[in-house]
Amino acid sequence: TKIGVLISGSGTNLQSLIDNTRNGHINGKIEVVISNKKDAYGLKRAENNGIDSLYINRKEFDSDLEFNRKIIEELKKRNIELVVLAGYLKILSHEFVREYKNRIINIHPSLIPSFCGKGYYGKKVHQAVLEYGVKVTGATVHFVDEGTDTGPIILQKTVNVDTNDTVETLQKKVLKIEHEILPEAVKLYCDRKLKIKGRKVEVSVSS
Numbered sequence: 156t157k158i159g160v161l162i163s164g165s166g167t168n169l170q171s172l173i174d175n176t177r178n179g180h181i182n183g184k185i186e187v188v189i190s191n192k193k194d195a196y197g198l199k200r201a202e203n204n205g206i207d208s209l210y211i212n213r214k215e216f217d218s219d220l221e222f223n224r225k226i227i228e229e230l231k232k233r234n235i236e237l238v239v240l241a242g243y244l245k246i247l248s249h250e251f252v253r254e255y256k257n258r259i260i261n262i263h264p265s266l267i268p269s270f271c272g273k274g275y276y277g278k279k280v281h282q283a284v285l286e287y288g289v290k291v292t293g294a295t296v297h298f299v300d301e302g303t304d305t306g307p308i309i310l311q312k313t314v315n316v317d318t319n320d321t322v323e324t325l326q327k328k329v330l331k332i333e334h335e336i337l338p339e340a341v342k343l344y345c346d347r348k349l350k351i352k353g354r355k356v357e358v359s360v361s362s
């Protein structure tokens with residue numbers, strides 16, 4: 156499977172995908188990494204691994220729609236079959252989501268439907284988790300639909316919230332499991348083991 160990865164930041168989730176495609180765990184190849192941020196360290200990670208990396212500057216376009224069309228153009232050029240949002244902090248246009256229906260996977264650092272949607276990204280998620288006082292949090296991998304963090308859930312994994320946890324210690328714990336479940340979900344996709352039934356995702360266990 157030809158994979159395109161969209162990033163906005165450090166790219167530690169991208170790194171886990173690079174490692175897991177390189178070692179053959181995932182039956183797929185990352186053909187391109189696209190960032191909306193010029194200084195995203197994830198672009199360096201791609202270059203260091205001989206992967207095509209592009210910075211696309213939103214300011215060079217008249218609208219979000221045109222900006223998204225440029226990204227689609229770059230993905231089409233490379234016959235990308237699966238798009239992975241790995242710490243990508245912009246909303247996709249409805250056109251983009253339709254173009255890649257059920258072929259866009261996102262990772263979110265909470266147990267959706269808690270602490271997600273507009274405004275809940277990065278550290279803000281862990282801030283809200285601590286403020287609410289929940290005892291478990293975690294990460295969610297899901298297919299992207301027209302909403303924000305609302306698509307069919309593929310995998311989730313939990314971490315305990317301890318009384319002395321801070322945003323930093325929580326983010327570290329959650330990132331660790333993000334780096335486990337994102338590659339796992341991409342592997343299942345590439346192995347054609349994910350079946351979408353309405354809002355639900357069934358993982359086929361057939362060998």
Ligand code: GRF
Pocket residue numbers: 162163164165166167168169197241242243262263264276277278330333
């Ligand atoms: C992190 O907040 C992570 O939880 C979320 O995106 C942000 C950046 O992750 N998925 P990364 O290190 O750029 O993959």
